[in-house]
Amino acid sequence: MTLAHPFSATRRLILQSAGSVALLGLGGLSFGPAPALAAANDKYPEDAFKQKSDADAIKVLYGKTHEASDKVKLDAPEIAENGAVVPISVTTTLTDVISISFFVSENPNALAASYQIPAGTVPSVANRLKMAKTCNVTAIVESGGKLYSAVKEVKVTVGGCGG
Amino acid sequence: MASTIRVRAISNGDTTEVQALIQHPMDSGFVKDAQGQVIPAHFIQQLTFEHGGKTVFVADWGPAVSKDPYVKFAFKGGNKGDEIKIGWVDNKGASDATTAKIQ
Numbered sequence: 430m431t432l433a434h435p436f437s438a439t440r441r442l443i444l445q446s447a448g449s450v451a452l453l454g455l456g457g458l459s460f461g462p463a464p465a466l467a468a469a470n471d472k473y474p475e476d477a478f479k480q481k482s483d484a485d486a487i488k489v490l491y492g493k494t495h496e497a498s499d500k501v502k503l504d505a506p507e508i509a510e511n512g513a514v515v516p517i518s519v520t521t522t523l524t525d526v527i528s529i530s531f532f533v534s535e536n537p538n539a540l541a542a543s544y545q546i547p548a549g550t551v552p553s554v555a556n557r558l559k560m561a562k563t564c565n566v567t568a569i570v571e572s573g574g575k576l577y578s579a580v581k582e583v584k585v586t587v588g589g590c591g592g
Numbered sequence: 593m594a595s596t597i598r599v600r601a602i603s604n605g606d607t608t609e610v611q612a613l614i615q616h617p618m619d620s621g622f623v624k625d626a627q628g629q630v631i632p633a634h635f636i637q638q639l640t641f642e643h644g645g646k647t648v649f650v651a652d653w654g655p656a657v658s659k660d661p662y663v664k665f666a667f668k669g670g671n672k673g674d675e676i677k678i679g680w681v682d683n684k685g686a687s688d689a690t691t692a693k694i695q
Binding site for chain 1: 637658
């Protein structure tokens with residue numbers, strides 16, 4: 430009987446490590462031996478992406494209120510002919526930026542994209558988003574524990590979220 | 593199969609500018625096909641860039657990012673010839689990864 434104890438303990442250990450390997454696989458950053466990528470704040474913010482309104486999405490993603498700032502520069506077209514591909518970019522002169530997020534208020538789910546900016550990365554992002562119809566695009570920059578935002582209305586001629 | 597990721601990383605002195613273009617349908621789950629069936633959501637959730645063993649940029653994407661997504665950013669450091677690792681995972685668990693040399 431005494432022999433069984435160390436055996437089962439080992440077995441448990443093996444099972445545990447197998448479990449964590451499987452979890453890493455689900456996190457799925459597919460670089461194989463690079464567990465450093467799976468840091469806690471790298472988690473995909475699934476709940477925030479499910480929120481319908483931009484206010485709710487900001488609340489779930491950050492849990493804070495934001496203030497408008499002229500240090501955040503949102504570059505988006507006045508009129509987007511094709512709502513499926515709207516080029517939008519953000520630059521900021523703020524320092525210690527941790528993340529930049531984009532919200533499209535009239536989309537079915539307001540949060541479009543959220544970018545994590547590690548130290549040493551320039552706080553500037555350009556991407557292309559879909560827009561259902563004419564509405565405000567909000568960019569939020571998280572810096573020094575605060576949220577700064579810029580808003581711009583983009584007129585959309587043909588919506589990009591399908592009928 | 594050719595990689596779905598096309599990356600151009602250009603070093604200009606103290607910063608490296610990275611542009612990436614990925615082939616992916618980015619289906620939002622709201623669009624119907626010709627038969628009136630909803631095309632299920634299929635989109636990239638996370639895209640990661642790594643340089644010298646350090647993560648330099650992470651994109652968390654929802655279905656509102658355009659088809660064949662494009663992203664541009666820059667980071668400090670990086671020399672010509674350095675390797676950048678890029679990888680993505682979508683909501684169906686599919687993934688792809690590639691490396692690119694800084695030019």
